[in-house]
Every structure is written in C-alpha cells, then in structure tokens.
Amino acid sequence: MxxxxxxxxxxxxxxxxxxxxxxxxxxxxxxxxxxxxxxxxxxxxxxxxxxxxxxxxxxxxxxxxxxxxxxxxxxxxxxxxxxxxxxxxxxxxxxxxxxxxxxxxxxxxxxxxxxxxxxxxxxxxxxxxxxxxxxxxxxxxxxxxxxxxxxxxxxxxxxxxxxxxxxxxxxxxxxxxxxxxxxxxxGSSGVRTRAADAPPAAEKARPLGVSRVLVGFLVLYILNVAVEASVGGWEPTHLETVGYTATVAASATAVYWLMMTAGRFLVVPITLRHAPELILAVCAAGMTVCLLLTLIRGVAPLAYAGVGLFIAPVFPTGLAWLNSALPQARRAGAWVIAASNVGGVAAPPLLGVGIEASGIHAVPSLLTALSGASLLATLRLIRLTRRSTS
Missing domain, CATH: 1.20.1250.20 (MFS general substrate transporter like domains)
Structure with missing residues (x-):
C-alpha cells in the first residue's frame, strides 16, 4: 500500500x-x-x-x-x-x-x-x-x-x-x-502563532465508532510503551541471569536504546511510501518474533536489539495514524500520550510481580505475551479504523 x-x-x-x-x-x-x-x-x-x-x-x-x-x-x-x-x-x-x-x-x-x-x-x-x-x-x-x-x-x-x-x-x-x-x-519563533482550532461538534458527540477507535489507540499505546519500558528495565537482569557478564548486559541494553533511535531514522523513507497502519503491523509482528528469540541464550542480546529496531517507529507513526483515523477528535493525541506515560510507569513494577512468581527466566515469556497483545491490538485497530471510514 x-x-x-x-x-x-x-x-x-x-x-x-x-x-x-x-x-x-x-x-x-x-x-x-x-x-x-x-x-x-x-x-x-x-x-x-x-x-x-x-x-x-x-x-x-x-x-x-x-x-x-x-x-x-x-x-x-x-x-x-x-x-x-x-x-x-x-x-x-x-x-x-x-x-x-x-x-x-x-x-x-x-x-x-x-x-x-x-x-x-x-x-x-x-x-x-x-x-x-x-x-x-x-x-x-x-x-x-x-x-x-x-x-x-x-x-x-x-x-x-x-x-x-x-x-x-x-x-x-x-x-x-x-x-x-x-x-x-x-524554540517558538518560526512556529505559526494561530491558536488551535476549537474541537468540532463531531468530537463532542463522540459517536460509538470513534469511541472504540480511541480506546483501541489507548490500549495499543499502553501495551507498546509497557513493552518498551519493561525491556529497558529488565533486559540486563535477564541477560546476567542466563550467564552474560554485567558489562555485556549493560552494553546490550545500551544497544537496545540506540537501535530505537536508529530505527526512527531508518523508517523515514518507508513512511513516505507506506501507510502507518501497515508499518505498525509489521513492527508489532517483528518485535514479537524478536522477543520469542530472546528465549535462546546465544542470540538473546541480538534479539533485544531487534526489539529496539522494530518498536522504534510505533510511538510516532501511531500518532500520525491516529490523526488520520480520527481527524475530528483533536484531543485524542493528548489522551494517547498520557496513556503511554501510564504504561511506562506501571508496567515494569507489575512485570516484577510476575517475575517474583515465575522467576527471572520468565522475562522473555512475559514480554512476548505483552508484545503479542500489542500485535492483536494493532490488528483489531486496523479493522476498527477501516470500518469507521467505510
């Protein structure tokens, strides 16, 4: 597409x-x-x-x-x-x-x-x-x-x-x-000074289809940032537990964050040719596969780097998709960004509870489950947005 x-x-x-x-x-x-x-x-x-x-x-x-x-x-x-x-x-x-x-x-x-x-x-x-x-x-x-x-x-x-x-x-x-x-x-000079347009009546009415689409985006962002923050927080502990040195584990975590930065630059030419929803579907599938690969000790550091590469475009590309899917809901972006912060704050300690119950070796499985839920949320959102615009 x-x-x-x-x-x-x-x-x-x-x-x-x-x-x-x-x-x-x-x-x-x-x-x-x-x-x-x-x-x-x-x-x-x-x-x-x-x-x-x-x-x-x-x-x-x-x-x-x-x-x-x-x-x-x-x-x-x-x-x-x-x-x-x-x-x-x-x-x-x-x-x-x-x-x-x-x-x-x-x-x-x-x-x-x-x-x-x-x-x-x-x-x-x-x-x-x-x-x-x-x-x-x-x-x-x-x-x-x-x-x-x-x-x-x-x-x-x-x-x-x-x-x-x-x-x-x-x-x-x-x-x-x-x-x-x-x-x-x-930072503010060179930006048009016009005030934001007032929300149109369509936003105030909140039709059922729009509400479902907005909820879908909120769920997607909470899950995505939950994966992002949890990988960054628990990757070094998991790698040390399976036998890597603290230096290797710390370096692999730094590479994960660097790949997130690189991935956002690398996706730029792709965004000029393909729709945001297609990019997000590929990213969700890619990071889920990479998290499954972290179960294999020998490739775990590289797999975590792959997670960083695939998760990188989701946050910014999702905002562009939100704007095109709900152009009448001017305040939707704020709720989505706020929800992403909630996911980042809540997920690592909640994941810690699961790790206490299952052991540190369960980190890849728990993260894969989160990522799989993000993939399902993406596919569901694609269906919802197509239905609301048809």
Whole structure:
C-alpha cells in the first residue's frame, strides 16, 4: 500500500525550517532531562541522605508532572497560540531544571522535578501534536525524525553524568535549564502563532465508532510503551541471569536504546511510501518474533536489539495514524500520550510481580505475551479504523 507524498502549501506550514530544527533540539532536551534522574541517584543519595527508593522519587515526580502537563496543555491549547504553548513548556522546564539543581532540601527538589515534568509534558504533547498535522503527507516521517532526537538526548544525558560524576548532577540539570531558557525564544519563533482550532461538534458527540477507535489507540499505546519500558528495565537482569557478564548486559541494553533511535531514522523513507497502519503491523509482528528469540541464550542480546529496531517507529507513526483515523477528535493525541506515560510507569513494577512468581527466566515469556497483545491490538485497530471510514 503506497501513498502519494505532497507538501502543504507554504502558507499552511506550521513550522519554518529553523523552527523544525529547534523542535528537534527540544526533543534532545526532554530526552536528556528524563534520562538524568537515574544516573544522578548516587549523587542525590549523598547530597540528601536518601534511600534508593527515596532517590527514585525524583523520576516518579517527573513522570507524574509529565502526565499532568500533557493533560493541562491539551486543555488550554484551544485558548493560546502554538508559540505560547511551546514557550510556556520550555519555561517550566527551565524553572524546574534550575530548581532541581539548586534545591537545598529534597522536598524542594521533588517540587522542582514535578515542575520540570509539567514542562516536559507540554513539549511532548505540543510538538508531537503539531508535527502530526504540520507537514502534510510528510508528517509521519517528521514525527519519526522528531522522536529519534529524544533517543539522542536519552543517550547524552547518562553520558554527561558519567563524564561529570554523579555528585556533579546539579551542573547537568543546570545545563538543561539553560538550554530550555534559550528555547523559550528560539524554540517558538518560526512556529505559526494561530491558536488551535476549537474541537468540532463531531468530537463532542463522540459517536460509538470513534469511541472504540480511541480506546483501541489507548490500549495499543499502553501495551507498546509497557513493552518498551519493561525491556529497558529488565533486559540486563535477564541477560546476567542466563550467564552474560554485567558489562555485556549493560552494553546490550545500551544497544537496545540506540537501535530505537536508529530505527526512527531508518523508517523515514518507508513512511513516505507506506501507510502507518501497515508499518505498525509489521513492527508489532517483528518485535514479537524478536522477543520469542530472546528465549535462546546465544542470540538473546541480538534479539533485544531487534526489539529496539522494530518498536522504534510505533510511538510516532501511531500518532500520525491516529490523526488520520480520527481527524475530528483533536484531543485524542493528548489522551494517547498520557496513556503511554501510564504504561511506562506501571508496567515494569507489575512485570516484577510476575517475575517474583515465575522467576527471572520468565522475562522473555512475559514480554512476548505483552508484545503479542500489542500485535492483536494493532490488528483489531486496523479493522476498527477501516470500518469507521467505510
């Protein structure tokens, strides 16, 4: 299945070229900021006298702020311009990053993490939503390019902490705050300032078919991000359990995240020729097969890398599919992005419960079951979207 690719007229483009570049830098920033909390844990424990669980609250508050930010910015988007939405998102990240770097007490640091998360959610929602509609038939490709830069940031963040040392985490968060402050102006200029259109009556009515399609997307995103986060969280433990060294296991996990970044760049030419739903079906099948292969010890590290490659296009490509399947539901993207954050937060600990009951060797089977459910959800969603447009 192929599509004819056309660019929107210049007058209808939401982004100037400079604004598109700045948006990619913005996604490097949010990827970097999210990835700093984990490597900073030793420094946080030393600075504030925290337990490991207490230090982990920083990332939890960041994610909580992220979900709140997505929903809050979605609620006000119809009343403010696109430029204002992005400027406020970057400003909140700048304030939160600086606050976390300078906080004299742990409660103030947690409040700053929540504030940074609010801005994170605003930028995550705002840029994904605008890229989904701002590049015409190239929107799917541009969404993958945008989200690939998140992966670049997620690699740079831990590398920066490794270079500076965990006790120097304030400098890393401070650097993020400075970059966010620059983007308050550079990241919103070149973006059309028109306010988002008010939701049409069709969205308010919520026909049954639209409701089922939206629920289908929510389920797909929860399952997909659950697989993504659980592989990243449990891959090293599984590989060490089956006999790989800690160094090999850590390196294989880094390769998994790098393949997610590479996969989003590699899929760009494919998105220009094939429909999003076909790409997602192939990706869901591919990652399920790769997870089955992780049952074989000798190929497990390579199989996990394959999972990263296949799962990479799902999040951005699914947003483009959502926009074409439910053009009348302008707020659907926000609910889907919020749902993906819920999946990322809830899945790893829930998977841990299953591992406690079945043993660490059950990781591939549990992950395959999640991925298989994602494949079934994708196929079901394809039928639903075809039915709703027929």
């Amino acid at each position: 192929t599509d004819t690719v056309t660019d929107p007229p210049a007058a209808d483009r939401l982004f100037a070229r400079s604004a598109a570049v700045a948006s990619c830098v913005g996604f490097v920033l949010i990827g970097m900021l999210q990835a700093l909390y984990g490597p900073a844990v030793p420094g946080l424990r030393h600075e504030f006298g925290l337990s490991p669980a207490g230090a982990g609250l920083g990332l939890s508050l960041h994610f909580t702020g992220g979900v709140a930010g997505v929903l809050a910015f979605n609620a006000i988007h119809a009343r403010i311009s696109n430029r204002a939405l992005l400027a406020w998102g970057y400003a909140l990240m700048a304030a939160g990053g600086a606050g976390f770097a300078l906080a004299p007490t742990w409660p103030l640091a947690l409040a700053a993490a929540f504030l940074a998360g609010l801005g994170f959610g605003g930028i995550d929602y705002g840029l994904n939503q605008l890229f989904a509609v701002g590049f015409g038939d190239r929107s799917t490709a541009m969404l993958n390019v945008l989200n690939a830069h998140f992966g670049i940031g997620a690699v740079l963040g831990p590398a920066l902490i490794a270079w500076l040392g965990p006790d120097a985490y304030p400098y890393a968060f401070g650097a993020c705050a400075v970059l966010a402050a620059v983007l308050v102006f550079a």
